[in-house]
Amino acid sequence: MTGDLSAFVFLMLAATVRTAAPLILCAMGGLFSERSGIVDVGLEGKMLTAAFFAAAVSAVTGSAWWGVAAAIAAAEAMALLHGLACITYRGNQVVSGVALNILAAGLTVVLGNAWFARGGQTPALDQPGQRLMPLFSPRAGDNILVYVALLSVPLTWWLLARTRFGLRLRAVGEMPLAVDAAGISVGWLRYLAVLLCGLLSGLAGAYLSIAQNAGFSRDMTAGQGFIALAAIIFGKWRPVPAFGACLVFGLLDAVAIRLQGVRVPGFGEVPVQLIQALPYLLTMFLLAGFIGRAVAPKAIGIPYEKEP
Amino acid sequence: MTGLRRSLPAWVEILVLPAINIALAFLTVGVIVMIVGVDPLQALKLLVLGAVGSPESIGYTLYYATNFVFTGLAVAVAFHGGLFNIGGEGQAYLGGLGCGVAILALDQYLPIWLMVPIAIAAAALFGAAWAAVPAWLQAWRGSHIVITTIMFNFVASALMVYLLVNVLIAPGSMTPQSRGFGPSGQLPALAGSPLNLSIVLALACCVGVWLFLWRTPWGYALRAMGHNPEAALYAGTNLRSMTMVAMCLSGALAGFVGVNELMGVHHRLVLDFPAGYGFAGIAVALMGRNHPLGVALAALLFGALQQGGAELAFDVPAITREMVVVIQGLVILFSGALVNLPRPWLAAFRPRQAP
Amino acid sequence: MPAMTAVPAIELRAIDKSFGDVHAVRAVSLTIRKGSITGLVGENGAGKSTLMSILYGLYRADSGEIRVEGERVEMGSPRDAIAHGIGMVHQHFMLIDSFTVLENLVLGAEGGFLLGRGMAAARSEVARLEREYGLSIDPDARIADLSVGEQQRVEILKVLLRGARILILDEPSAVLTPQETERLFRILGVLRDGGVTVILITHKLREVMAVTDQVFVMRQGEVVAERRTVDTTPDELAELMVGRKVRLGVDRQPARRGPALLRAEGLSLVDRHGIGLLDGIDLEVHGGEIVGIAGVSGNGQTELLQVLAGMRAPTGGTITICGRTFDAGHPGDPAERRALGLAHVPEDRLRQGLVAAFHASETSILGYQNEARFSPHHLIDRPAVRTYCAELMQRFDVRPPLPGLRSAQFSGGNQQKLVLAREISHEPKVLLVGQPTRGVDIGAIEFIHRELVRCRDRGCAILLVSVELDEILALSDRILVMSSGHIVGESAGGTASERALGLMMAGMKAA
Known part of the structure; x- marks a missing residue:
């Protein structure tokens, strides 16, 4: 009995971490961007683009590592575009994020269809070396990116709290004018933050298509970028609580899969859709101030302008 | 970046700048088409032919444009109130639910001239209600409408799946869709295509929105709030109520997508009928500069793209329908986020005045 | 050295x-x-x-x-x-x-x-x-x-x-x-x-x-x-x-004091963090007088104006405007105040007094857009609004006199004149004025001061908030001093000394 139970707990835990890993990577990335004052509604699009290029390049080259590199490059390209719009050209950050999401949704299918002619899917990655495989436990699915995701949390915390870069990053999200007056380039800092976000959301995308799954399928992110965004808000823009939120959302997902078609005594069948909508509903409750209060960085979403 | 702020002559602001932005977007599309291995000019020809080449294709173009008018106006109205409604997708979905439920409940009893207005009102009501929740949360609880409307899209989608799978599904059906609407719940089609009477509603909405925003004191107050909430408060506007008004109007307009799609075409409740129209509304509003006339023209263009793009995808296997989505994304990027991109170039043409 | x-x-x-x-x-x-x-x-x-x-x-x-x-x-x-x-x-x-x-x-x-x-x-x-x-x-x-x-x-x-x-x-x-x-x-x-x-x-x-x-x-x-x-x-x-000789001070007759038109009793405001911004404010402004509120900025003057104007609800006390009383339960709003004959020239004209993106003609009816002469049958009569704006511009020497120009394109002084014109032209019974000459050139300052005094002489009750002590001294018939949300002192306009006011502004009651 206890053996069964511990095995069940282990599997649930593993499933939780597995589903949470891309959320964690994405949330840590988004955290850098948002703490620097750049809203990132485009996490979803970056992750989707990265997932596509990871699978496409891995399928063509036969190497998962080239896939990872391509994922990062693709996400960075999107991040640069976002930076160009938000930082250099002081455009509306939400509009830019929405544009990137829509662009990604279209472009991945258009390119996938043109290159592989499988209705937007990439070829299945069934050759050895085309995917990132579990390192220790095939049952747990502990591929390298899971560890990277887990490591990204203390690293993000340390960078933000204990380093010069972090101090400046936090400052630029609160009051860019003060940073500028201290002789530090606001634009450069924000670009760095946006690029860090690209790096991490690129890894998250690679995780989806060449670690968790064996190939890219259209819209495979299915809102996970927004769940990561929800986790950032839920974590009140702090790394460790955001990590906690990712785990909770990951657990919800693992539970939703378990509960499919299961009847709960005295309640009846739990609608899976309810559990799927729960992260969004919880975030709305939080934002409404019913569960504590989430205070965003003060300068978030406001383009920095120097001239009078 | 000097030159981003320099004001340009009005005609440049209204005509030249948007034209350059759109041109940049389509130039990029051309590059992507080339990357995909298709001659852009050939593709353009097929696209135009597909969009307006026959009465039937024109009908399709107008039918798609109808949806874009609704969601474009929805975004524009909220925008004038300083609110960025990204929830058009969910509001359209719920609007469809509203008219669907009304028809399913009443189509056996009511004649068409009574059923149609009731169903349209129900679509508006449900769409508005779905927008009212984020609006209420922003007005009373201070949560940001951008985030809440995004979240509500997902909630709407989950809700509709649940309802169509478990509640509204036609008895004995294997696919999650409702029973067909009775004749009184169907809008007459025009010109042998999906084009239906909804286009009249869309045109009426354009005129109505224009009248409301620029000719009524409420529209005046709404625009004042959008530009400067504190000044609107000073002018005696209740910002909370006005936020609700702006978002409910916006949601109702988005909800009319349900009228066009369900009463006009599908004649039953189905899954996923908003199909990205809500998001595309952002592109339409941006391109139409948030003015009803501009929105109507932009909707026409996007309708043509949608129809022409479908034909193009049919003729050229290397291109898929999603090319239209790419174009929408690029239009939002260039006329929205990167709207300032050509500004320094234009400013360079303008001679500096001597002090 | x-x-x-x-x-x-x-x-x-x-x-x-x-x-x-x-x-x-x-x-x-x-x-x-x-x-x-x-x-x-x-x-x-x-x-x-x-x-x-x-x-x-x-x-x-x-x-x-x-x-x-x-x-x-x-x-x-x-x-x-x-x-x-x-x-x-x-x-x-x-x-x-x-x-x-x-x-x-x-x-x-x-x-x-x-x-x-x-x-x-x-x-x-x-x-x-x-x-x-x-x-x-x-x-x-x-x-x-x-x-x-x-x-x-x-x-x-x-x-x-x-x-x-x-x-x-x-x-x-x-x-x-x-x-x-x-x-x-x-x-x-x-x-x-x-x-x-x-x-x-x-x-x-x-x-x-x-x-x-x-x-x-x-x-x-x-x-x-x-x-x-x-x-x-x-x-x-x-x-x-x-660049020329300046005359500090404005020519004016002694005040002919009428009935009290604006009264606040025990007025308090506590924000949602529990911080007291206004605490037991009592004041009275009579027709035909200018009451100046002196104080270092950030001591509750902004909030006082907002509460009096109906932009913010008080948490305690009452406000009486021309005989009608408002309190925390029935705070009213700016529109109701206007209907009673209150006008308000806000402290920050760009943030409150006008909409920069609106045409001057649209700005000229801000707050009055529902009046029948501008919106007969609930539709705005644009030619009538333009004509009205042109008249205001002529009377108050707003330059350039173009109702179709965007409000942002006027200089600070002309924006202020436009706001002042809009508020004064309705011949208010009570006028709230905040920082009327902030960021305004000297020529416009004299003009604005003269207009305020003329308004007073017509019998209007004026409450003037300014951080410029010179302005308070030049215009006020009575001076109240605010510090930390309290009224800490009062002095008659003619006899006030800067030093005494300064001590009061610092929160120390003058002997």
């Missing part, structure tokens, strides 16, 4: 700067001695702040050169300025509210990638500066918890910590009580005696006379005069600033 050093601390030669079509600084040359306090005076928009921003590297001059201690330097960014020992204390503090004092101090001078060591070093430096200059501050306090005077000391510390030998202060007393200002000036004196060069940007002549060694006067982007402080007088400086 400092006078013996021949090399000047700062030398500017032919500095020139334009923003678009605005020529902000015109060929300015000046020399500043080491170890002195120099005043840079001028009206709003005279170019003082722009000039100093150029010296500090925030803007780049179009032409001209900067020499620091004899050496020619390029100021590409504040970093260059800091490297040359120049520090700036801005009018609006560059402090991050959610950070601690220490975090704010090290920002930009962290001393390495890891924060730990730099923070420790900064801590001991702060202790040393505290001993040397008496700048006491708790390094672990959060900025949000400090008083304005303390925050300013953090700013000065920040600059000194970076080894600044030249200190620029931009309108440092704008947010301080007279007593806090005196404390600041004592600190500046100690710094000067320690060899620091201080440049004080201000438009307050009293302060220039009290603390500086030499003065430069700027007008319309040019330095028009240089004086040793001992050789000049406030009158001379005022004349130089304005």
Whole structure:
């Protein structure tokens, strides 16, 4: 009995971490961007683009590592575009994020269809070396990116709290004018933050298509970028609580899969859709101030302008 | 970046700048088409032919444009109130639910001239209600409408799946869709295509929105709030109520997508009928500069793209329908986020005045 | 001793700067001695702040050169300025509210990638500066918890910590009580005696006379005069600033006091964090009088106007306007107030009084858009609105008189005239006026003051809030002084002395 139970707990835990890993990577990335004052509604699009290029390049080259590199490059390209719009050209950050999401949704299918002619899917990655495989436990699915995701949390915390870069990053999200007056380039800092976000959301995308799954399928992110965004808000823009939120959302997902078609005594069948909508509903409750209060960085979403 | 702020002559602001932005977007599309291995000019020809080449294709173009008018106006109205409604997708979905439920409940009893207005009102009501929740949360609880409307899209989608799978599904059906609407719940089609009477509603909405925003004191107050909430408060506007008004109007307009799609075409409740129209509304509003006339023209263009793009995808296997989505994304990027991109170039043409 | 050093601390030669079509600084040359306090005076928009921003590297001059201690330097960014020992204390503090004092101090001078060591070093430096200059501050306090005077000391510390030998202060007393200002000036004196060069940007002549060694006067982007402080007088400086003889004070008849039209009793406002902003305010304004509210900005005047105007609900007490009473349960709104005959010229015209993107004609009906003459049958009659706006513009000399121009395209003075015109033209019974001449040129100031007095003489009850003591003294029949959300004193307009008012503004009741 206890053996069964511990095995069940282990599997649930593993499933939780597995589903949470891309959320964690994405949330840590988004955290850098948002703490620097750049809203990132485009996490979803970056992750989707990265997932596509990871699978496409891995399928063509036969190497998962080239896939990872391509994922990062693709996400960075999107991040640069976002930076160009938000930082250099002081455009509306939400509009830019929405544009990137829509662009990604279209472009991945258009390119996938043109290159592989499988209705937007990439070829299945069934050759050895085309995917990132579990390192220790095939049952747990502990591929390298899971560890990277887990490591990204203390690293993000340390960078933000204990380093010069972090101090400046936090400052630029609160009051860019003060940073500028201290002789530090606001634009450069924000670009760095946006690029860090690209790096991490690129890894998250690679995780989806060449670690968790064996190939890219259209819209495979299915809102996970927004769940990561929800986790950032839920974590009140702090790394460790955001990590906690990712785990909770990951657990919800693992539970939703378990509960499919299961009847709960005295309640009846739990609608899976309810559990799927729960992260969004919880975030709305939080934002409404019913569960504590989430205070965003003060300068978030406001383009920095120097001239009078 | 000097030159981003320099004001340009009005005609440049209204005509030249948007034209350059759109041109940049389509130039990029051309590059992507080339990357995909298709001659852009050939593709353009097929696209135009597909969009307006026959009465039937024109009908399709107008039918798609109808949806874009609704969601474009929805975004524009909220925008004038300083609110960025990204929830058009969910509001359209719920609007469809509203008219669907009304028809399913009443189509056996009511004649068409009574059923149609009731169903349209129900679509508006449900769409508005779905927008009212984020609006209420922003007005009373201070949560940001951008985030809440995004979240509500997902909630709407989950809700509709649940309802169509478990509640509204036609008895004995294997696919999650409702029973067909009775004749009184169907809008007459025009010109042998999906084009239906909804286009009249869309045109009426354009005129109505224009009248409301620029000719009524409420529209005046709404625009004042959008530009400067504190000044609107000073002018005696209740910002909370006005936020609700702006978002409910916006949601109702988005909800009319349900009228066009369900009463006009599908004649039953189905899954996923908003199909990205809500998001595309952002592109339409941006391109139409948030003015009803501009929105109507932009909707026409996007309708043509949608129809022409479908034909193009049919003729050229290397291109898929999603090319239209790419174009929408690029239009939002260039006329929205990167709207300032050509500004320094234009400013360079303008001679500096001597002090 | 400092006078013996021949090399000047700062030398500017032919500095020139334009923003678009605005020529902000015109060929300015000046020399500043080491170890002195120099005043840079001028009206709003005279170019003082722009000039100093150029010296500090925030803007780049179009032409001209900067020499620091004899050496020619390029100021590409504040970093260059800091490297040359120049520090700036801005009018609006560059402090991050959610950070601690220490975090704010090290920002930009962290001393390495890891924060730990730099923070420790900064801590001991702060202790040393505290001993040397008496700048006491708790390094672990959060900025949000400090008083304005303390925050300013953090700013000065920040600059000194970076080894600044030249200190620029931009309108440092704008947010301080007279007593806090005196404390600041004592600190500046100690710094000067320690060899620091201080440049004080201000438009307050009293302060220039009290603390500086030499003065430069700027007008319309040019330095028009240089004086040793001992050789000049406030009158001379005022004349130089304005470019002609100014008459401080307005001609007016004694007040003919009518019935009380505006009354507040026990008025309180507590914000949602539980902080009291207004506490038991009692006041009464009668028809035909101007009651001035004096006080350092941020002591509840803004909130008082908002509550009286109906933009914010009070949490306690009552407001009576022309016989109608409002309280926390029935706060009313600005529209109801207007219907009773209240008009309001808000403190911040750009943020409240007008919509920058609207045409002037649209702005001219802001708040009155529902009136039948503008919106018959609930549809706005645009020709009627345009005609009305054109009339207002003619009567109040708004330039250019174009109703179709966007509100943002008018100068500050003309925007203010438009707002004032809109509010006064409705012949209000009660008029609330906040900072009527902030950012307005002298010519428009006289015009606005005359209009206010005319309005009073028509029998209107006027409540005037201003941080300019001179304005309060010139216009008011009675003066109330606000401090920390209380009314701390009252004095009759004619007899008030600045010193007595200053003491009250600092929260000390005058004997």
